[in-house]
Amino acid sequence: MTLAPLTAYQKRLFAFLSVATFFEGYDFMALTQILPNLRASLGMNEAQAGLMVGFINVGTVLAYFLVRKADRWGRRRVLTVTIAGYTAFTFLSGFSPNVWVFAAFQMVARIFLLAEWAISSVIAAEEFPAARRGMVIGVISASGSLGSVVCAGVVPLLLQSPWGWRTVYFVGIVPLLILAFARRSLRETKRFEQQVKSDAERPLLGIWRTPYRRRVAELGAIWLLTYVCTQTGVTYWKEFAVAERGFTDGQVGLSITIAAVVAMPLVFLSGKALDIVGRRRGAVVIYTLTSLGVFFAYTFHDRWALTFALMFGIFGASAFLPVMNAYTTELFPTEHRGDAFAWSNNLIGRVGYVLSPALVGWFAHSVGWSNAVRVTTIFPLVAVALILMLLPETRNRELEETAAL
Numbered sequence: 001m002t003l004a005p006l007t008a009y010q011k012r013l014f015a016f017l018s019v020a021t022f023f024e025g026y027d028f029m030a031l032t033q034i035l036p037n038l039r040a041s042l043g044m045n046e047a048q049a050g051l052m053v054g055f056i057n058v059g060t061v062l063a064y065f066l067v068r069k070a071d072r073w074g075r076r077r078v079l080t081v082t083i084a085g086y087t088a089f090t091f092l093s094g095f096s097p098n099v100w101v102f103a104a105f106q107m108v109a110r111i112f113l114l115a116e117w118a119i120s121s122v123i124a125a126e127e128f129p130a131a132r133r134g135m136v137i138g139v140i141s142a143s144g145s146l147g148s149v150v151c152a153g154v155v156p157l158l159l160q161s162p163w164g165w166r167t168v169y170f171v172g173i174v175p176l177l178i179l180a181f182a183r184r185s186l187r188e189t190k191r192f193e194q195q196v197k198s199d200a201e202r203p204l205l206g207i208w209r210t211p212y213r214r215r216v217a218e219l220g221a222i223w224l225l226t227y228v229c230t231q232t233g234v235t236y237w238k239e240f241a242v243a244e245r246g247f248t249d250g251q252v253g254l255s256i257t258i259a260a261v262v263a264m265p266l267v268f269l270s271g272k273a274l275d276i277v278g279r280r281r282g283a284v285v286i287y288t289l290t291s292l293g294v295f296f297a298y299t300f301h302d303r304w305a306l307t308f309a310l311m312f313g314i315f316g317a318s319a320f321l322p323v324m325n326a327y328t329t330e331l332f333p334t335e336h337r338g339d340a341f342a343w344s345n346n347l348i349g350r351v352g353y354v355l356s357p358a359l360v361g362w363f364a365h366s367v368g369w370s371n372a373v374r375v376t377t378i379f380p381l382v383a384v385a386l387i388l389m390l391l392p393e394t395r396n397r398e399l400e401e402t403a404a405l
Helices: 008-042 046-056 058-067 075-093 099-127 130-158 166-185 190-194 213-235 237-245 249-277 279-297 303-330 334-367 369-390
Strands: none
Touching: 008 046, 008 075, 008 099, 008 130, 008 166, 008 213, 008 237, 046 058, 046 099, 046 334, 058 075, 058 099, 058 334, 075 099, 075 166, 099 130, 099 190, 099 303, 099 334, 130 166, 130 249, 130 303, 190 334, 213 237, 213 279, 213 303, 213 334, 213 369, 237 249, 237 303, 237 369, 249 279, 249 303, 279 303, 279 369, 303 334, 303 369, 334 369
16 A cells, blocks of 8 residues: 655654654653762652652653643644743752652643653644544653653763753753744644634543543543653662672663663654554554563662663663554544643553552662562553453554544
């Protein structure tokens, strides 16, 4: 089958969403890379650091209230607000006088970061053809992972600057400049414009009174189970490598960079693979590699064996996003798509994202990082079992068809 080429606008939109998500990934990785430095300077133990990370990640839950506005205000308006918001509060984080102000700024930044990521996925699903949807969502998701890779690579250099860890956040002003340049050419999605609009505010529990309530619960459970492993596996690997394997900051940065550079091409290809083999088969491979990669990335002792295992962990932790982003946007109609994404990911799914760092940090204080994180690797296997039992195949189907499955 010959695929029609993307239009000029679709190409520009593709590039814009990819760049915006690149910096979203950079901002997310920043905290994990400076965490040991913050702990050392502020005298926090593992449990206290876990509580701080958990508090910051509350913003990923609060993003629900912004994401659901996309079904009323429109995708374009909410995307613009989110990019401006995460840029501003990331930049302000660099001026924090103490850990409490830092945590507050970062928590608010998380609201905008998660909303940007969710709305980018919704726009990608609505504006690109079914035969390319997996590839587009995959590349946009991988762009966020690439931003995380770049962050991991440059943080050791930025930490040497006169402003130390603050420099990592000063760099975050760049997306605001890109937004100012690109905003005028950004359009509202055709599907949103064509739907019957209402000025009435939907009740918070409105989607639970629709036939889609079961699907929201199913996807929410899968998101939650997945985040328990991927969030802790990525967040605490530097802590583990420094504390239990004796790595330096430079060695950690090099290992993460090597692992991610090798993994990134596979992550970019994973979205295309979902359009070829389907969401369900792709999920089996990706989730299995996630579990195995994280487990051995916290098990091996040799530096290069750890780096090799980390490569699969990073691949899995990044490549599961195209699977879940595709499902969460494809299985709901336009008028409920933003609300469904907000509920399943930002409210239900992010419970695992928020609580797991605090619980694993507390557990690690007693048993060490390796034992604490390895326990979480069972959860992706449970998640993929739920995908196979509960979710349909949506490959190459239009949104109007997949929403009715």
